[in-house]
Amino acid sequence: MLGLTLRSLRAEAVRMALSALAVVLGVAFIAGTLIFVDGMRAAAYERAGTFDRHTDLGVYAQRDPIAPALVDRVRAVDGVAAAEGELTGTAGVVGSDGRPVIGYAVLAAIPTDPALRSYDVVAGRLPDRTGEVVLDAATVEEEGFTLGAPVRVGGTGGAARPYTLVGTVDVAGTTRDVGGPFIGLVGPDALAVTGEKGYGRIMVAARPGVDDETLAARLAAVAGDGTQVKTRQEILDDAVDEAVRDLRQFMMVLLTFAAVAVVVAAFVIANTFAIVLAQRTRRTALLRLVGATRQQVFAATLLESAVVGFVASAAGVLLGAGLAAGMGALLSRWDVPVGGGGLTVTPGTVLVSLVLGTVLTVGAALLPAWRGTRVPPVAALTDAAVQPARGAGALRLAAGALVLAAGVAALLGAAAVGQVVLVAAGGVLAFLGIVLFGPMLVPAMVRVLGWPARRLAGATGGLAVANAVRNPRRVAATSTALVIGIGLVSAFVVGAQSTKDGIERSVDAEIGVDFLVTGIGGDLPAPLVTELAARPELGVVHE
Template sequence: MSAPTGPARASLRLSLSSLRAHKRRFAGTFLAVFLGVAFLAGTMVMGDTLRASFDTLFANANSGTAVVVRSADVVTVPGEGQGTREPVDTALVTRLRSVPGVAAVAPAIEGAGQLVGRDGEPVGGQGPPTLAGNWIDDAGLNPYVLAEGRAPRTSGEAVVNRAAAEKGGLGLGDTTVLRTPDPLRVTIVGLVTFGGEDGMGQSTFTGLTRADAERRLMPAPGRASTIKVRADSGVGQEELARRVAGVVPHGVEAVTGQQAADENLDQVSGRFLSLFTTLLTVFAGIALLVATFSIHNTFAIVVAQRTRENALLRALGASRRQVLGSTLAEAVAVGLAASAAGLLGGIGIAAGLQALFPAVGFPFPEGELVVGATAMAVPLGVGLLVCAGSAVLPAVRAGRTAPLAALRETAVDHSGASRGRALLGAVLAAAGAAATVAGAAGTPQVWLTSAGAALVVVAFVVLGPVASSYAVRVLGAPLARLRGVTGALARRNALRSPKRTAATATALMIGVAVVSLFTVFGASLKATMDRTVDRSFAGDVAVTASGFGAGAGGLSPKLAPAVGRLPEVATAVGLGKGVAEVDGGGRQLTVTDPVALTRVLDLGAVDGSLSGLGRDGIAVSRQEADKHHWAPGSTMVLAFADGARRRFTVRAVYQEAGLGGDYIVTRTAWEPHKVQDSDALVAVAFKDGVAPDDGRAAVQEAARGYGNPEVQTRQEYAESAASGVDIMLTLVYALLALAVLIALLGIANTLTLSVHERTRELGLLRAVGQTRSQLRSMVRWESVLVAAFGTAGGLALGAFLGWALVKASDSAGTSAFAVPPGRLAVVLLVGLVAGVLAGWRPARRAARLDVLRAIAAE
């Protein structure tokens, strides 16, 4: 790079010397960019590293499989991970063996199996899948490798992955239960690894004998999920797949091992990892957005404070461009330094997590940290952009400084509460709110709601300076009364530059708004689930498999009949899940006894009859029926995963979908198409006169033999259904902490700059008798007022956006909207406490001022 010449060098020198002179002013800016960039870079590096590790892991584990033979039809339900495929006939194995170039063939059976630990508690199952399958003896076709012990030989023997064994406190020779979901007693004879790791991510794996696996995980013996084929050396995967495809029957396909592995990988990196990194990136973005507001504010203040200096430069002959350039160069220098530091910090975070994850039991695959070009360029670029972009307007303002301003007393305050701004803000707010409400009401139009929501956010930012004068006046009124002149001074100080107060508070407002948005959304989700259970569950207790997500094991289909035989129980109905395509889209079916179901679930008004659905009858919710124009007597076609297409007659239309789902069929109808039989829920109603506690104890006792699932009252069931929401909220709060921290740095930074600006005033106050503690309290109260304004604005904005989100994401019109006052009060409290903390250091610095020097300060 050649050295800048002439005038450019002069302005660069100016900005560098100014940076050196005012390091402290930019400490806050530096920190804000640093934190945001570190978060972003850490996310990207960790995502890349995880992806690369999984890539190698899967490639290595599946390298021996040349061809996978499987059913061609797949039914995918929206929101579910892997689609459902019909098993293939293992009779194919013999035929495949004779294909030239085939070295080995093995049926692969894959299903769900929840391992029970030594303490009787399920192992894993909180999200990641709990897998079970047959143990394949051919090492080339088995992604798992035996690490200790031996393979299962006789029925009841099993191998488990080492991480699962450790977590469950199980060792070689131990006997435990595998819920498939029918409990199966297994003795552990071997421990296995996956691609050199103790497991595949957090999932658990139990390998059984082929006979056990067929009996437990397949609808019938002689079936397997897929058939894996190993190639002779010298035969390519593509070539072999083509040959195999020639011999398989209609409805069965042969894909290369590579393709199957890629699809598997997609499940992990495509879904889980992308979700994970997208989530983190969104929150890094929020943090950086908040940073943008605080940085802009810092530069605006610095430029205002430097008016005389800049005017002097202009009077001495500096061009506008030079003054503008010197301010911008300052921003770029800070941005570069902070982004570079943030990038290093982010790589450090990723390296730290890589070291930390195994320690907390999450097997982070080994491998080098992957720092790609994108993961370096994007955080650097974004950091620089945020910093320089925030400084553009202040820099332009600096360039516009009139040379004469050097001679005038500096007027710092450009009152931001102009009429034009109020008008513009009001128009934006009205338009935004109208669009949001219009988009959210009735049939949701997501784009209209989003556009409206964005407008409302902009309106809040525009209206900030107008609102701040009113809000601080109101919020500060009790302060002046309670804290006397100290409070009054704090209030006046917060009022003296509405624009500055608003800009400072806006950063916090954005952070708090996102927090409240999620709080309201989460509370609404919980309320919706609560209401669903409340409205549709008419029984006394519910039996559910613990855990959630893909890992939730399901219940043995034998449980419901067993519970039903208890003397205390009037009705026990199991609800299983099935899938089929309706009009080309995957749908979830509720597989149950429809007549008994009406005794434990309230389906609302029923048009038609639920009795006698039989083999070809179906009951449909009112909403789905209306959508497809069905009425009792209409016919429809269900396409199952096994390729079968069956005509069904709608026999009943019920009002409340709730727990019953949108489609109800009998077990008889589902039986031919089922894969692995399980119930998701057993709803139980007691006989009259049975005490709830007695009934519950009896059900719990009966359930013990079926893997001891949880028996819950209605309230407990509703709460456990909503427990996932709390986990999500906790995660979101943790991720938003950084944005709030950056906002607080912004408040602290603004206060420090303000204190600096008011040096003489503070000196005067001290001279005429303000004690140090009064001065500290004055600065802290100003901070609290600014924080209160930001928090209040954020709460209002967040609650509104939360409402919009709830309405816009609810096409069925069945969602509840709930504002949790307790939680929002905590948010408010945290905002206020944060204000005190943000004011702490500026207050202490202000109190340390030397009275005489302060009075004499220019």
């Protein structure tokens, strides 16, 4: 039986290609999603550690900002090699033309101790004292700033004032890169510009040979209540949790499409094996006639499906790696910060993909394989090539009608009360109802929608419609796969567009203006409102 099964696979390789392709695509979606997300997570760890390359521990404020005096006390703790206060906030830069530089600007306090400096300097140096500033290289190039020249920076702490530009840094693709200028000042200047009374955290570098846990206990005793001491790993984990919060939602969207691909693959596999086994009716009967048991026939079919599933799953993993690489390259071209981690193919991802694809194929072939064992030996004496078509039973039709009605009711209720849970429940029930009710629903729709084909194509069209409805279960299973796939894609497209329109309406209602004029670190000139109101192209000007 084993040799016969392997010879059957070789002989019917082309026929099995459709099932194999369905498995390849389903596994590729899943493997590609997992590989892509793992790569983004690795890149998130890399970006999170960019400015903590030399940070061993951190003292974080939980309620009130950390007073500058605490930095000195932490620096004096036994085992501490260096300690600096750090904060991040927002500020503005006045361009060389006297206008604010467009874009959301990030301001950060840069350590002055070389043991804690983790910035990549492009030109010049980092600030060592008050009155000095560094900017990102892109802003300096765009605005035509020169090293040694004054640059005006302002924030909520007061009007913009000049700082000497001493260097440029590269923050592209890091947590400091949010599409606008990056401003780096020493701690006291950062506090003055942002108007903060203290730091958000204290960066600590440990002396060689000092245990992190021991030093963390000493720092906690000095810092007191209202603070939290974190090790380097905890710092990275928290930063990545913040960075990948949207990544999890993105992964769920991708895995939803992957699940649809898997469901569609299951329908295709089941249909393919049903057709193949139906065409093997006479050969199966001959095997039974010469002594093969039903268990042997069943096991041979499952072995055949397992081989197809494993080979197709392996190809799906390779294709998934290619999809992940392509998606990463595409998002990188759109300036989405996903690079740095590369392709992260873990043994767990490969194992899950192989097992899932193989189990999916075997599971989808179970029912056709079981039906194939019911072929009696006497069928070898007939010319039967296919199994007789059977419609759906009354119990299945009744259950399908009830489930479909419940799904439609849930969707209508969701539209009335606006509950997302009802939308999900209604969609699942509606799909399940279509699957159960399909053997009656799909042929009826084929007959109705096939009427133009019969009128236009004559006998050919009538033959096509009759052949389509000849086996209600098979045509229902095939059509259901398309219904699920196209239905879910349509739902996502409509939902995404509806969400986009809703956000735009909310923003318009919240802001309600076409233009917004703001200043940097101070009030706008008093005559500005009058001058703007006098311009004919502006309608309503409000201060």
